[in-house]
Amino acid sequence: MKPFKVVCTGTQLPAALQMLEQECELKIWEHAYPIPRDLVLEWVADADGLFATGSVRVDDELLDKAPKLKVVSQASVGYDNVDIAACTSRGIPFSNTPGVLEETTADLTFGLLLSAVRRIHEGWEQVRSGNWKNNFDVPFGMDLFGKTLGIIGMGKIGVAVAKRAQAFGMQVIYSNRSRRGDEEQLQVTYASLDDLLRQADIVVVLVPLHEQTRGLMGTEQFRKMKPSAYFINVARGAVVDTDALYHALTKREIAYAALDVTDPEPLPADHPLLGLRNVIITPHVGSATYETRSRMARLAARNLMAGLHQKALPTCVNQ
Numbered sequence: 001m002k003p004f005k006v007v008c009t010g011t012q013l014p015a016a017l018q019m020l021e022q023e024c025e026l027k028i029w030e031h032a033y034p035i036p037r038d039l040v041l042e043w044v045a046d047a048d049g050l051f052a053t054g055s056v057r058v059d060d061e062l063l064d065k066a067p068k069l070k071v072v073s074q075a076s077v078g079y080d081n082v083d084i085a086a087c088t089s090r091g092i093p094f095s096n097t098p099g100v101l102e103e104t105t106a107d108l109t110f111g112l113l114l115s116a117v118r119r120i121h122e123g124w125e126q127v128r129s130g131n132w133k134n135n136f137d138v139p140f141g142m143d144l145f146g147k148t149l150g151i152i153g154m155g156k157i158g159v160a161v162a163k164r165a166q167a168f169g170m171q172v173i174y175s176n177r178s179r180r181g182d183e184e185q186l187q188v189t190y191a192s193l194d195d196l197l198r199q200a201d202i203v204v205v206l207v208p209l210h211e212q213t214r215g216l217m218g219t220e221q222f223r224k225m226k227p228s229a230y231f232i233n234v235a236r237g238a239v240v241d242t243d244a245l246y247h248a249l250t251k252r253e254i255a256y257a258a259l260d261v262t263d264p265e266p267l268p269a270d271h272p273l274l275g276l277r278n279v280i281i282t283p284h285v286g287s288a289t290y291e292t293r294s295r296m297a298r299l300a301a302r303n304l305m306a307g308l309h310q311k312a313l314p315t316c317v318n319q
């Protein structure tokens with residue numbers, strides 16, 4: 001008999017499971033679609049630990065059904081699905097996985113950015129479909145050198161993106177709730193959100209999702225951007241008003257969007273955004289490399305085990 005019962009609301013990498021197996025009886029939701037709410041509420045009834053995934057709301061309702069719960073751990077940096085106050089009020093520590101995925105997510109951000117501005121994916125489509133006839137009838141893009149990148153939400157991922165942009169000869173401006181104070185060292189310039197939207201040739205959103213950032217990019221914000229500007233979202237889909245983005249793209253208020261996250265997620269196959277040519281969308285793969293996902297899984301497992309043993313969690317959000 002193992003001492004702890006742990007519910008995993010989605011599949012976890014072997015790197016994490018091996019760390020749990022010895023001491024934990026695991027109940028794992030292994031399907032590709034999200035675990036039904038009723039089932040997760042049933043499963044947590046006798047759980048000591050919850051290995052959560054982003055599609056499961058961890059709130060009063062769930063925590064009320066889990067009287068034995070000692071810890072909630074999630075292998076992600078964002079945790080907009082978790083009601084932190086609800087965990088804290090019950091003395092339940094919650095941990096995410098900061099510090100292990102910033103460079104990888106910055107790589108993906110820059111990959112999307114390059115693919116969009118040089119229309120790499122469109123070129124590949126043209127070649128693959130046999131429609132490449134000559135060197136003029138090909139997708140033309142935009143130079144990065146000398147352009148301005150605007151980063152909304154300059155945390156660790158933002159800094160890693162800024163370094164990549166500077167290596168490409170770009171200027172970097174950023175907006176944040178508050179000024180960082182290390183602009184000189186990072187060689188970046190602080191701007192208000194409005195100024196950033198007006199000045200940037202490429203706007204990248206990297207803010208966490210919470211009540212103040214939900215719908216941050218709407219009709220008004222897209223109208224402030226240059227008609228030639230590219231918009232990139234690698235944060236959370238709901239930071240953007242999807243209808244407003246669709247209209248900005250169809251009315252050519254902005255040139256192009258490159259998205260790793262959408263609202264809803266996944267987008268239904270008949271969603272109007274998918275019919276546009278000036279869009280590229282990846283399936284929320286910011287941290288999806290073998291190395292990084294393994295680091296995230298191991299850190300999340302360490303947090304979970306610490307919580308089960310009622311020790312301090314390595315990366316606790318609410319302790």
Ligand code: DGY
Nearest residue numbers: 054076077078286287
């Ligand atoms: C994160 O770590 O928050 C990524 O977006 C994966 O959910």
